[in-house]
Amino acid sequence: MPTFAFDAVAPGGGREQGTLEAKSRQEALMLLGRRKLRPVRLQAADAAGSRLGPRLGSAPAQRNLTEAQIISFTEELGDLLDAGLQLEGALKMMEQRSEASSIKSVAEYLRSQVRDGRSLSASLPGASTSFSDLYVNLVAAGEVSGALQDIMQRQVAYLKAMNDLKNRVIQALIYPAFVAGAGVLLMILFIVVLIPQLKQLFSKNPDRIPLPTQILLGTSDLLIHWGWLFALILAGGALAFWQFIQRPEGRIWWDQTRVWIPVAGPVLQASFYAQFSQTLANLLGNGVTLLQALKLVADATPNLFYRKKLQEAASQVAEGFSLSRALRQGGGFSDMFLDLVAVGEQTGDLSKALEKAGARFEKEMDRKIQRITALIQPVIIVVIALVVGVVVYSIITSIFDAMSGMRKGL
Numbered sequence: 001m002p003t004f005a006f007d008a009v010a011p012g013g014g015r016e017q018g019t020l021e022a023k024s025r026q027e028a029l030m031l032l033g034r035r036k037l038r039p040v041r042l043q044a045a046d047a048a049g050s051r052l053g054p055r056l057g058s059a060p061a062q063r064n065l066t067e068a069q070i071i072s073f074t075e076e077l078g079d080l081l082d083a084g085l086q087l088e089g090a091l092k093m094m095e096q097r098s099e100a101s102s103i104k105s106v107a108e109y110l111r112s113q114v115r116d117g118r119s120l121s122a123s124l125p126g127a128s129t130s131f132s133d134l135y136v137n138l139v140a141a142g143e144v145s146g147a148l149q150d151i152m153q154r155q156v157a158y159l160k161a162m163n164d165l166k167n168r169v170i171q172a173l174i175y176p177a178f179v180a181g182a183g184v185l186l187m188i189l190f191i192v193v194l195i196p197q198l199k200q201l202f203s204k205n206p207d208r209i210p211l212p213t214q215i216l217l218g219t220s221d222l223l224i225h226w227g228w229l230f231a232l233i234l235a236g237g238a239l240a241f242w243q244f245i246q247r248p249e250g251r252i253w254w255d256q257t258r259v260w261i262p263v264a265g266p267v268l269q270a271s272f273y274a275q276f277s278q279t280l281a282n283l284l285g286n287g288v289t290l291l292q293a294l295k296l297v298a299d300a301t302p303n304l305f306y307r308k309k310l311q312e313a314a315s316q317v318a319e320g321f322s323l324s325r326a327l328r329q330g331g332g333f334s335d336m337f338l339d340l341v342a343v344g345e346q347t348g349d350l351s352k353a354l355e356k357a358g359a360r361f362e363k364e365m366d367r368k369i370q371r372i373t374a375l376i377q378p379v380i381i382v383v384i385a386l387v388v389g390v391v392v393y394s395i396i397t398s399i400f401d402a403m404s405g406m407r408k409g410l
Contacts (some may be wrong), residue, residue, distance in 0.1 A: 004028040008037035029117045065102050065130040071159045073103050078152030087148070088114050102128075119143055133296055138286050151286050158282045162275060168369065176376040183384040190391050192227075195220040212394040248304070256305040263372055270365035272306055273337050277358030284351040291317050306332065323350070337361070 006028070007017050016037060022028035065073065073094075080090035091114060094107035106127045113123035121140035124131040135155065142151035195216055223230070244250040259265050259272075276297060283293035294317060298310035309330045316326035324342035327333050337357065344353020 006032060006037070008032055010037060029119075033119075065106065065128050067159070067163050069101075069103055070130060070135075071156060071163065073106065074152055074159060075156045076103075078149055078156055081149035081152060087120060120148075132300055137288060137292070137296055138283065142286065154282065154286065158278065161278060168366070176373065176380060179377065179380045179384075183380060183387075186384065187387060187391075188223075190388070191216065191220045192223055195391075195395070196224065212390060213397065216391060216394055252304045252308065255303045259303075259305065267365060267368045267372065268303075269334070270361050270368060272301075272303060273334070274358050274361040274365055276301070276306075276310075277337075277354045277361060281351045281354035281358060284354070290323065290350070294323070309333070 002023070003019050003021055005017075005019050010016050020028060020031055022031055076094060077090055080093060081087065085093070088111055091107045091111035095104060095111055109127045110120060110123050113126070114120060119140070121136050121143055124136050124139060138151055138155055139148070142148035245254040259268055261268075279297050279300070280293055283296060284290065288296070291314060294310060294314045298307050298314055301307040301310060309327070309332045312330045313323070313326035316329065317323060321329075322342075322345050324338050324345055327341065328338050340353060340357040340360070341350070344350040344357075347353065
């Protein structure tokens, strides 16, 4: 009887490797399913130990999906499963789309894998690199529990919430950035274009040029003759800073610094707490263990400073610490957030407490964004008005002085 070597994920999130005897590949997959193991690799081996057969998910992952496409794929698959279709039938309907798209290509690949006896979760990484570990692990939990359609629908709600959260942050920063950029361009236009044209008029009476106008003329000459040097220095500094934050130690420092920057830091903190709480609640609500869920959230956290803190907390949770105690000892988390986690542990429903915490921090983030947006716009406008006023006042004063000198000369 053929022997198969396997590498699989256990229900608790751990990895299990070994061999088993089966008449065929399909029977080997069925035996692993009875043991509630999710195969990542299944290879046939002959008596000499040479390995045959394909590796699960070994197809080249060349299909990239956007966030909107992932949401659309998950929502459509969840609706088809909820309507009573089997997994292969649902993927077949998605494969029969009339338009050519990445979703159709992904559905075609997944259907071929499922038809060969592989699980959906084991096939997702080979279908596209856009499916995160969180996504794959939730699908695996749905397959083990038999509630894949429910988990897919929950995943749709979660993905939409995270996408909406990111879009709100970006949209809140668009207008202030536009106003600030317009103000800088306006100042450059005044100093580099307008003031040099009036320099000839001012030079007729150099002794009568006011001090503010002299400063503007000096700044204009400096930018015209040495502006390229300043641009190179700024570009070089930006490039050096970019290279520094690409290193692990530089990235950790920058991620930590961003959190404590005035005005923007509180928004980033609230955004992290909201995303962390909702993601962990989603995993726990779908049957993933706390330790495995915490590891997955840590690996999916883009902020390396918080990722390091979560990895340290996961190590302490593995030793028997509660989540709130592990996070508190690691530092870097607000007392209010830790208190909400502790309340959830005391009530025995951590998932529900985290959902409430996520909603609370999301509302807090919205309030902070609204305050910052309402504050930044008038501040930028006032600063621009003051600078323009000083420039205009200097120019008009110099013009009147020059005209006065010309009249006296007549």
